[in-house]
Amino acid sequence: MDFSRVQLSESDQAFQRELREFLARIVTDEVLERDRETGENFDEGVHLALGEAGYLAADFNSEADGGFSVVRRRIWELEIGRAHTPWFHWPTTMMVARCLQQFASPQLLDEILPDVLAGRVRLCLGYTEPEGGSDVATCKTRAVRDGDDWVVNGAKMFTSNAHNAQFVFLITNTDPDAPKHQSLTMFLVPLDRPGVEIQPIRTVDGDRTNITYYSDVRVSDRYRVGEVNGGWTVLREALNAEHGTIERDNLGLQKLATMTEHLLLLGEAVDRAAAVARPEASVRYRLGRAIARMEAAASSPEMFGRVAIAQTMRDVTPDLMDLLGPAATLPVGTDGAADDGAAEYLFRLAGPTGIYGGTLEVFRNMIAQHVLGLGRPNYSPPAKRPA
Numbered sequence: 001m002d003f004s005r006v007q008l009s010e011s012d013q014a015f016q017r018e019l020r021e022f023l024a025r026i027v028t029d030e031v032l033e034r035d036r037e038t039g040e041n042f043d044e045g046v047h048l049a050l051g052e053a054g055y056l057a058a059d060f061n062s063e064a065d066g067g068f069s070v071v072r073r074r075i076w077e078l079e080i081g082r083a084h085t086p087w088f089h090w091p092t093t094m095m096v097a098r099c100l101q102q103f104a105s106p107q108l109l110d111e112i113l114p115d116v117l118a119g120r121v122r123l124c125l126g127y128t129e130p131e132g133g134s135d136v137a138t139c140k141t142r143a144v145r146d147g148d149d150w151v152v153n154g155a156k157m158f159t160s161n162a163h164n165a166q167f168v169f170l171i172t173n174t175d176p177d178a179p180k181h182q183s184l185t186m187f188l189v190p191l192d193r194p195g196v197e198i199q200p201i202r203t204v205d206g207d208r209t210n211i212t213y214y215s216d217v218r219v220s221d222r223y224r225v226g227e228v229n230g231g232w233t234v235l236r237e238a239l240n241a242e243h244g245t246i247e248r249d250n251l252g253l254q255k256l257a258t259m260t261e262h263l264l265l266l267g268e269a270v271d272r273a274a275a276v277a278r279p280e281a282s283v284r285y286r287l288g289r290a291i292a293r294m295e296a297a298a299s300s301p302e303m304f305g306r307v308a309i310a311q312t313m314r315d316v317t318p319d320l321m322d323l324l325g326p327a328a329t330l331p332v333g334t335d336g337a338a339d340d341g342a343a344e345y346l347f348r349l350a351g352p353t354g355i356y357g358g359t360l361e362v363f364r365n366m367i368a369q370h371v372l373g374l375g376r377p378n379y380s381p382p383a384k385r386p387a
Helices: 010-026 029-038 044-052 055-060 070-082 089-103 106-118 231-243 260-276 281-298 302-324 338-353 360-371
Strands: 123-126 142-146 149-156 167-173 184-190 196-202 208-220
Touching: 010 044, 010 070, 044 055, 044 089, 044 106, 055 070, 055 089, 055 106, 070 260, 089 106, 089 123, 089 167, 089 184, 089 231, 142 167, 149 167, 149 184, 167 231, 184 208, 184 231, 260 281, 260 302, 260 338, 281 302, 302 338, 302 360
Parallel strands: 123 167
Antiparallel strands: 142 149, 149 208, 167 184, 196 208
16 A cells, blocks of 8 residues: 655645645634634635635636646645635535536626635525425425516525525426426525525534525526426536545545545544543553544545544544543533533534535445445335234
């Protein structure tokens, strides 16, 4: 097995230094404190600064189109996480923008993309419904044609950062009598339209997401993405990109798994715990086991890493709290909290990490089918034993 390290060129080292210095200037203590209080994982000032400096465009574009090289993209991804940058809104925006490149009209793309790359326009996802579960194709949000417009009625759950976005990438049902995968149409709905209501929801880890309501919201047909009743084709490409099941070129650096930033936070907490933990053999063993698990998870790309990271967090955080003692149960900002509540926060964060974008069970099934070539799971009830 080759454990060689990538040797950075002088120019790449200079890029890393410049990026670190830039992030240190814009990701201030005030930004981090505000992010902890709001749970939004977003800061408009930081986002606009990244756009103005050209980092968003460089991340979005290929190297041939003036974007990052594969090495600089890896530096960018890691440094963003190490700086604790509140930027989770950007990967979602970028994913939707890539779908627009493939399926939207040239006029809509010209209207949206420049402002997206400048940071002025953000995009969020309108997939899950209050009673829909993981099957987004069972969509009940209706869009009815009315001349050159569509009238949208329905609701979506977990529309994260809708309150900081200008558009929602909305899946709708435009033909209730058709089979579910042939009844869907995608729209990029402006969130400032009359009839749109955004209500906050707090998750167990303190993050803010939203439920969004659409009551007779009129949307011009020019905001339709893809063909009428052809929304599953559009949505499937977006889901494949989010899940990491698309084919990628082999340039030597595989794509980092989603939620790698969470693993970096866990690594910092384990390092700090190791500095104060009791010097006993059992403690050293448990810390070593945690570090080995984190290294394995960090080395796992794409959807494999998503599963490994979430499962590692779920397994390591209770152990970390046990090693630090009762004070580890106190939250951030509480007097006497171990490591200022880092372990307690990570314990709460570990649960949602295995849910965002699909549960661990969903991802394990995708790995079984797409990678191992196994059949689809059989969810039928067990056969009854003969009397």
